[in-house]
Amino acid sequence: MDDYRVVNRENWDERVAAHAASPGYKLAEFQADPEFISDVVRFDLPRLGDIAGLRGVHLQCHIGTDTVSLARLGARMSGLDFSGPAVAQAQSFADGLGLEVDFHQADVYDAVEVLGAAAYDLVFTGIGALGWLPSIDKWAATVSGLLKPGGRLFIREGHPMLWSLDDATEDLAVNYPYFETQEPMVFDEGGTYVETDTEFQHNVTHEWNHGLGEIITVLIEHGLQLTAFEEHDSAPWVPLPGKMTKDPDFDEWRLTDRPERLPCTYTLQAVKR
Template sequence: MTDYREVNRANWDERVPAHVASPSYHVAEFEDPQYLSEVVRFDRPRLGDISGLRVVHLQCHIGTDTVSLARLGARMSGLDFSAPAIDQARSLADRLGLPVDFHVADAYDAIEVLGAASYDLVYTGIGAICWLPDIERWAQTVAGLLKPGGRLFIREGHPMLWALDSAPEHPVVKYPYFETPEPIIWDEGGTYVETDVEFTTTVTHEWNHGLGEIITALQQAGMVFDSLVEHDSAPWNALPGLMAVDEAGEWRLTHHPRRLAATYTLQAHRPA
């Protein structure tokens, strides 16, 4: 059987240069010492004060959100399975003079690489857990990374959004809402950011995870569920032709946006 990690890593490795060059990631704007990524700006009211906290960003990609969290005063680690992505993340942090500790590793290997009970906060962002086949194993990893009293913060694409077929004028439910043993296999040449690059490694393996599955997995891993906030917007054009962007870079349905939960923010903690 094909290793989903090898398939997905090849795809993400090829995306890295296009993402660094894309205006959608705003890499050049980080030269302004006050600049934060649009994602972290959205998260900030719910994140609260993270200054001085030991924080790990799982599946951090090219590190734009990671360095943004460092600018908020967190002592950051970043982890991603793509070596080219981590190279770019290290380069960005070094250029900005931010002491971020980056590691190349699969998310499921994070405890082995980073150490058990080492972090005050585990942060993960949009489009991360869909690349992982087993949400229970992910939850055990998160719980294992956290110190007693430590917290998980995740903003992610809503499983209802992931279940939609975005091709028709009126999207229909086409893909599983719940986790499945076999992946959803995609063969698409594009990416989610603005770029003219045509990719050659186009196959990916992905999984959806229902909200109930995520919360239950965290509880079974010993975490205490704290809050769930559903949002009608996403930081990328998830349904092309049907969404409009606001001044903060968030996309929502052009007409009747309250019909769709596009993303969610979930928080949980490990008991002290």
């Protein structure tokens, strides 16, 4: 099997320019309004609380819009991503906004070695990150290694129930694993999740799902205490095209028909003991 990191990195590297140019990431809004923050971070403002002065790191940060948003809320942020073009784009973006945010290119499992052990008050992970990792246990060990005692993990992520659904079927069919598997799910799909006319060459990805019980269990095993957990019936993108309606108040999408049937995302918080 091809190295999943090489395959996935090629996929993400190629999409950086299209994402930065798309209206979905709203880079122009960030530049026009010094108080503008990403939709993902805005959704969780009541849960984040005051983060001013905290030393934070955003793992798997991509082009840095959530990272920059946390910096605008007063945290001293770093970002880490395995894609060189994404890190370069994120650094240029933050510098252009006059923000002191440092971005680093590295695999997430190498974050402690690259960024330093027990150095952070806040570890943030956003939408669509965990599914690229084969081992949720290694991820939890990384999070624990980065956090100071009393430091907090904050996740807003796609729900594993959502990831198990096949968006190509008419009904909500469970066609993919809910639990972590040794072998990845291999997809070969063109396009991306933002509006673009770009035709991509690297379309293969290797992905994994991780059940909620698996995620919570490994966090506990690596010395974190769960402090908050909330499931949401909405997502900040359209995971099931043709089956969802946009809520204009939150700029989020939920099932058009009986949205209470499906948890689309969740917010989880845990503190290092």
